[in-house]
Amino acid sequence: MKAPSFGYARPESLAEALxxxxxxxxxxxxxxxxQSLIPSLNLRLxxxxxxxxxxxxxxxEGIALQGKDLRIGALTRHRAIERSxxxxxxxxxxxxxAPHIAHVAIRNxxxxxxxxxxxxxxxxxxxxxxxxxxxxxxxSARGERRVQAERFFKALYATxxxxxxxxxxxxxxxxxxxxxxxxxxxxxxxxxxxxVGVAAQARRSKGRLQDVRxxxxxxxAVPLLARRAMAALEGGPCDAAAIAAAERxxxxxxxxxxxxxxxxxxxxxxxxxxxxxxxxxxxx
Amino acid sequence: xxxxxxxxxxxxxxxVTRRVAARTHLVDFLREELGLTGSHTACEHGVCGACTVRVxxxxxxxxxxxxxxxxxxxxxxxxxxxxxxxxxxxxAAFHERNALQCGFCTPGVLMTAQELLRDxxxxxxxxxxxxxxxxxxxxxxxQAIIDSIEAVLIARRRTGRL
Numbered sequence: 001m002k003a004p005s006f007g008y009a010r011p012e013s014l015a016e017a018l019x020x021x022x023x024x025x026x027x028x029x030x031x032x033x034x035q036s037l038i039p040s041l042n043l044r045l046x047x048x049x050x051x052x053x054x055x056x057x058x059x060x061e062g063i064a065l066q067g068k069d070l071r072i073g074a075l076t077r078h079r080a081i082e083r084s085x086x087x088x089x090x091x092x093x094x095x096x097x098a099p100h101i102a103h104v105a106i107r108n109x110x111x112x113x114x115x116x117x118x119x120x121x122x123x124x125x126x127x128x129x130x131x132x133x134x135x136x137x138x139x140s141a142r143g144e145r146r147v148q149a150e151r152f153f154k155a156l157y158a159t160x161x162x163x164x165x166x167x168x169x170x171x172x173x174x175x176x177x178x179x180x181x182x183x184x185x186x187x188x189x190x191x192x193x194x195x196v197g198v199a200a201q202a203r204r205s206k207g208r209l210q211d212v213r214x215x216x217x218x219x220x221a222v223p224l225l226a227r228r229a230m231a232a233l234e235g236g237p238c239d240a241a242a243i244a245a246a247e248r249x250x251x252x253x254x255x256x257x258x259x260x261x262x263x264x265x266x267x268x269x270x271x272x273x274x275x276x277x278x279x280x281x282x283x284x
Numbered sequence: 285x286x287x288x289x290x291x292x293x294x295x296x297x298x299x300v301t302r303r304v305a306a307r308t309h310l311v312d313f314l315r316e317e318l319g320l321t322g323s324h325t326a327c328e329h330g331v332c333g334a335c336t337v338r339v340x341x342x343x344x345x346x347x348x349x350x351x352x353x354x355x356x357x358x359x360x361x362x363x364x365x366x367x368x369x370x371x372x373x374x375x376a377a378f379h380e381r382n383a384l385q386c387g388f389c390t391p392g393v394l395m396t397a398q399e400l401l402r403d404x405x406x407x408x409x410x411x412x413x414x415x416x417x418x419x420x421x422x423x424x425x426x427q428a429i430i431d432s433i434e435a436v437l438i439a440r441r442r443t444g445r446l
Contacts, residue, residue: 001328005286008306008352031353038348039329041307051306055353079342103418105396106330108342109349190417 003041007050014059014166018141020052022164028052030166032075032114035106060113060168065090069171071137074113079104081112090174093132093181093201097124100183103191113167116152119159119222122194126153127223128183129170131199131215136160137169146171156221178203182278185217186270188261194218195262196270200278202233209238209282214246219256219271228253229275238283246279247272291355295320296364304351311335311346313354314361322362322391333419336392337361343399362391371398373439377432385423393419397433401440409434 011017029048040046061075082098115125129149185197202212214226228249256267288303314320324334335346338360384390
């Protein structure tokens with residue numbers, strides 16, 4: 001279908017975009033890469049009075065190492081993250097996850113910040129930000145604030161963003177020298193929505209895992225940290241017994257929602273399978 | 285009331301300026317305003333890949349970009365790639381191997397294949413499949429498409445075009 005009519009504004013600065021957003025509030029939608037918003041307009045699931053196109057705000061695009069953090073601007077394209085040597089060196093989990101996001105033609109256009117603000121439960125970047133302990137940087141006319149990823153994703157398609165706020169970047173602690181990461185996802189075809197996926201990172205020294213982080217996508221309304229499974233692994237050897245204990249723990253903390261094709265039990269089973277594979281890879 | 289915005293886009297090397305409604309998708313602008321009907325519209329929500337065009341050198345979905353967003357940018361369509369000879373070998377390989385039947389998906393498939401040939405000269409057969417996963421074809425079963433792209437990849441490597 002074709003999108004309904006809407007007004008259109010293309011601000012030249014973040015300040016101008018914030019001013020427009022403050023003026024129009026929830027009647028306006030921010031347009032970044034448009035790879036989720038434009039389908040929802042085409043399907044007439046959404047009918048904003050005004051689109052505020054952030055496409056000219058080059059200040060929101062880019063990847064930079066700032067002290068101990070990797071800062072990724074909200075308008076950075078998925079494809080730029082996929083191909084960035086800085087990301088591969090300092091946040092390899094993101095480089096591993098990027099190829100799972102839809103298809104090349106969509107990764108060329110979709111943005112990192114757009115995905116975080118959209119907060120789709122099957123999206124890759126929210127789970128990665130959770131696993132990596134990222135801070136989400138948010139701006140409004142009132143100033144800038146930082147929100148931990150764990151407090152940013154609130155409910156289905158709902159985040160901590162206020163109606164007058166724009167997500168401007170995420171700051172991700174750069175990976176330690178002994179850090180390892182794995183991203184795994186199951187989909188019926190490459191590029192389809194994830195049935196279930198896992199973003200995993202841990203530090204490994206002398207055969208033991210520390211700072212274990214396991215974040216799942218596709219199992220709940222929001223990306224989920226598997227705290228019990230993480231605790232089952234923390235500080236110990238990552239052997240078959242530990243992996244089995246972590247897989248068991250998932251049964252106590254994941255309550256997946258069935259989708260059209262997969263029952264809750266199937267999803268839990270698949271989450272355990274992925275966890276087992278991810279942990280074996282971290283330990284290898 | 286519908287609002288119109290003056291928009292200048294360089295399409296296949298030629299700058300064009302039109303007043304377009306904000307809601308007009310890039311692919312509809314190309315087809316209806318410029319008569320470039322090689323880019324097709326089918327699903328209109330980013331799933332099928334039939335509307336694939338190149339903007340500033342990178343492929344994207346013509347149904348997931350508004351024409352106003354392409355203001356100041358360079359757009360290449362299948363007509364441009366075909367006329368310039370950029371994909372002559374790829375088109376010949378599709379012809380030889382019968383890599384199309386109805387041809388509806390073919391312009392989008394060729395646009396994506398050309399980006400693969402340009403960006404991933406070392407791609408394996410599996411990687412070709414993965415790269416092409418965003419373009420649906422309901423006729424061929426994909427084998428002949430993958431065969432054609434692989435053959436061109438090998439030929440371009442041999443002749444130093446990659």
